[in-house]
Amino acid sequence: MAEISWPWQYNFPPFFTIQPHGETRAKQLEAWQQLISEYLKATKQSTIDIRESQNSPLFNNTAINRKLSQESLLTILEDMAKTGRAAPVDKSKNVWEVYWHSLDEWGNMLYNWASSNGLNNTVCTLYELREGENTVGEEFHGLDLNVLVKALKSLEVRGKCELIEFDDNQGVKFF
Secondary structure (H helix, E strand, O other), rough: OOOOHHHHHHHOOOOOOOOOOHHHHHHHHHHHHHHHHHHHHHOOEEEHHHHHHHHHHHHHHOOOOOEEOOOHHHHHHHHHOOOOEEEEEOOOOOOEEEEOHHHHHHHHHHHHHHOOOOOOOOOEEHHHHHHHHHHOOOOOOOOOOHHHHHHHHHHHHOOOOOEEOOEEEEEEOOO
16 A cells, blocks of 8 residues: 555644644644545545554654544544544444545445446446446445445435345445
8 A cells, every 4th residue: 555644744733632722622623534534535444443543643643652542533533423424333432434425425426427327227236336347446446335335325315226135245226
């Protein structure tokens, strides 16, 4: 995987301690949310395990010997959840999905791709969407399966597709 250059490699992190002052805190939380989203997008990851966060270069700046605490990360993720940019996977809130695009945005990308490729009223497997030759170069290629299914469910609610299960496979029919 290619080396990713991040601002804190230059010793300018957006504070490793969540600030109490309202305006400063809001700017700090937004800065962290942007960094988290950009990092996960660049590394094609969709989940964060808070218990393992201290090992990640995203939350551990060895150059200045500073780490973001698990409590601070939880605060950031909970703030992201308020805007639909993250959701806990487990009840203990240790593992989180993070969406660098909203689920509706992912759904729209998938629908636009299917429409532009003449796949309306055709069934595609979820494997084809995630790993198929026709999706190489699309931003959703390689997307986490759980995020993909949630994005398709957001489309299904709007009547633009139907999720289908067949022969131990999952698929989708776009309308």
